[in-house]
Amino acid sequence: MTLSDLSVRRPVLATVFSLLIIAFGLIALTSLPLRELPDVDRPIVSVNATYPGASAEVVENQVTRIIEDQLSGIDGIDVIHSNSRDGRSSINIEFSLDRDLEDATNDVRNAVSRARGQLPPDLMSRSSAKPTPTPRRSSGIRWNRPRSIAIQLTDYAERYVVDRLAVLDGVANIQIGGSFRPALRIWLDTNAMAARGLTVQDIETALRAQNIELPAGYVQSQERDYQVRVARAFETPEQFERLPLRSGSDPNAVVVRLGDVARVEMAPEETRRIFRGNGNDQVGLGIVRQSRSNALQVGERVKAEIERIIPTLPPGTNMILTADSTVFIDRAIGRVGQVLLECTILVVLVIFLFLGSWRAAFIPAAVIPVCLIGAFLVMSVFGFSINLLTLLALVLAIGLVVDDSIIVLENVQRRVDTLGEPPLVAAERGAKQVFFAIVATSAVLVAVFTPLLFVRGYVGALFVELAVVIAGVIVISAFCALSLSPMMCSKLVKPARSSTKLTAFVDKTMGAVRASYRVSLEAALQTKALVFALFGAVVLMGGFLFSQLSSELTPPEDRGVIIVWAQAPEGSGFEYMSRVMGQVEEILASYVENGEAQRAMVMVPGFGDSGTNRFSSGMARVFFGRLGRSRPQRRRY
DSSP: OOHHHHHHHOHHHHHHHHHHHHHHHHHHHHHOOBOSSOSOOOOEEEEEEEOTTOOHHHHIIIIIHHHHHHHTTSTTEEEEEEEEETTEEEEEEEEOTTSOHHHHHHHHHHHHHHTGGGSOTTOEEEEEEEOOSOSOEEEEEEEEOOGGGHHHHHHHIIIIIHHHHHTSTTEEEEEEESOOOEEEEEEEOHHHHHHTTOOHHHHHHHHHHHSOOOEEEEEEOSSOEEEEEOOOSOOSHHHHHTOEEEOOSSTTSOOEEHHHHEEEEEEESOOOOEEEETTEEEEEEEEEEOTTSOHHHHHHHHHHHHHHHGGGSOTTOEEEEEEETHHHHHHHHHHHHHHHHHHHHHHHHHHHHHHOOHHHHHHHHHHHHHHHHHHHHHHHHTTOOBOHHHHHHHHHHHHHHHHHHHHHHHHHHHIIIIIOOOHHHHHHHHHHHTHHHHHHHHHHHHHHHGGGGGOOHHHHHHHHHHHHHHHHHHHHHHHHHHHHHHHHHHHHOOOOOSOOHHHHHHHHHHHHHHHHHHHHHHHHHHOHHHHHHHHHHHHHHHHHHHHHSOOOSSOOOOOSEEEEEEEOOTTOOHHHHHHHHHHHHHHHHHHHHTTSOSEEEEEESOTTOOSTTOTTEEEEEEEOSSTTOOOOOOOOO
């Protein structure tokens, strides 16, 4: 007894099989992560070393090459990128896709530890793992503020805002841009120091010796224990100005205090920084989501939390959501879902036009939702995500999932019409008659996509989800064609009635197509040389056009953002880079003023640029109002 025989004789069992596929598929749908593309980014581990005062040549010879020699023996490395600059060495190690990130990070740290003995003693190094660029910035928040309250606003953000956003489900990290952390700055007066016979070392020694807070134990009584705390004597700039630096043995000698030889103030730890949006100084918060989280859900949680934070902000402070990458993902996924619905409707209409009966068209149409929802179960089993490629697989699979069901339906309808068999008998015999044909067809289709599983590298990892999802849907389609379709045929198939106007029109149109094809085929058989010549010309023309086409992994897309990078000569200072980015900001401001752009953001140094000589780069971002909006024409400056 085959599966089709069992389904026809036990219709409830066939129905339960399909309902189970739908139920488990819906359960899997709720747990699948949602992202734009599959998780195929390479594991990257970076090693950053700082050697203050050293030139780029010294850093290259004494730091970068030594570390690279130790890293070269690690397994699974594809590419090592290194960059040596004044006072800084940056090394990025890209591993193969099948390399575990945690193991790779440990191997890199061990290699750096082995190189410690050959590196300069005052070198500061740090290794960090970049699991994937998939923890993408899901949104960007800008705080408008004047520079005069930059310290207070940065402190407020770190104390009260960052923690509220970081604890949200799916949030991996919060990046702060344009922050000004408070620091006590001491400006020494060299003339006053020379008049009192003091050096910088004397002041440093006094600060280290007196600006301390030590544990003093506790006092124990019969009923309570009291913790003894030696409070720090210097906390405010005024208190530091009274810090004694040196006094002689004579009690009448004048005590030299820090305020006599220096100016003490509370100021930003780093003032050489620009972070502006539309000409206003700002503090930015970048929300980075976890790689396995649902981007749309994380974005909704962040937006909801921002709405709750805004009423609690200090007076005069405003929080604006300026960048949201989930908008593109939402619209792209929504558009693919719309195409999915359109394809389903078109498939059903085509089936109806050729079969001439809604009852018959409903049988292969019922297979479509079962297969598409069952595809989510396949994604969950293999650890995939809902992304553009897996949804594209569903779109491509719509035309494939109905093929097997149409074969069963056509054979059952033929037996009912020509042999006069009852629908129950025709369904059982007709499905058994095409059983191996359906299995063979499905096996061939699965074999077509199987080679994609063995393609290595980035391309192979990118399209493996596409291949597996289509193959899984084809298998589910074959199962439904041999279980659900025969059962429905036994209940819904009826003998063909007299022709209607619609069926007569379809038959007449197909007859004209067959007649036209017969005429063209007879003409081709009489002029074989011309047919071969046309075939060769088409092949040559196709090869020529193929050689002229440009190649790229993904097509260009309009995401409503333009990024401008500015790189100055090595050794350029902050003032020079600020002047250059000010000119860039003036150019971009014209787009904001005429309404072509929504916001223009400028920052110095550029994102991710740090180190001793980090002011040789800058970056600007231009945000447009909505996706697909017309961009300004290119201009020369």
